[in-house]
Amino acid sequence: MDVKLVARTLDLFELFATEQRPLSLTELARLLNAPMSSCLALARTLVSRGYLYEVRKRGGYYPTRRLQQLASAIDAVDPIVEMLHAQLVELRDVSGETAVLGKIHGTDVVYLDVVESDKAIRYTRKPGDLRPLHANSIGKAIFSELSANAQQVLGSQLSFERFTDATAKDLAALIEQAAQVKTRGWSINFGESAPELSAIAVALEIGGDLYGLSVVGPTERIRRDHETHAKTLQAVKREILALENGSTVSTD
Secondary structure: OOOHHHHHHHHHHHHHHHHOOOEOHHHHHHHHOOOHHHHHHHHHHHHHOOOEEEOOOOOOEEEOOHHHHHHHHHHHOOHHHHHHHHHHHHHHHHHOOEEEEEEEEOOEEEEEEEEOOOOOOOOOOOOOOEEEHHHOHHHHHHHOOOOHHHHHHHHOOOOOOOOOOOOOOOHHHHHHHHHHHHHHOOEEEEOOOOOOEEEEEEEEEEOOEEEEEEEEEEHHHHHHHHHHHHHHHHHHHHHHHHHHHOOOOOOO
16 A cells, blocks of 8 residues: 555656656646645655755746765665676677566566667666566566465465456466476566567576566567577576676576
């Protein structure tokens, strides 16, 4: 359940990102569907903390660079992203498709890092985006690594919304897919969240946590090259695990 004040604060910054212009209190209240008094209190607090400033008297508010500086400072020392970014770039370069690092967050997969393909038609996402676990290649790869009991507990919380005819329809279907992933060593998502989008993923354990790496792109290309992508993912996974263990391994 969202904490209302936190949610409203995040909504405010997302609103500025969308509007990309100074906003008056009246506009903030209307666009956030919030009382004017609440917006005034929120704006005053953020101004006092250096996150907003008043462009001019009654000229509206706009974010300062303080939030960007904090985000950059956090991003610069993210231990997992920092450790794996080079491998994600390698994965993108070898596969030619968008490479994603993610992990399970609640009933979703949160993207931690995304390196986009250079191709004109490509998968585009941003770090922080959430995707439904049951219709996501990283989600299914990580789910396959969970114990049977953990799968039941987590699976009971999933909505199993059907995005396409290929989406897992219930927990039994997801568990069956997970067994296949465990045997094969990598997960497949052929058009499960959108018909035109597909992905291949592997799961790996780093520091006691499970993460996933995926190659994502148009369904036609992923279907055609999925076995090659799977081998590339497994090679990069071996490289990452060797890096964590302080040894070296060939990615050939």
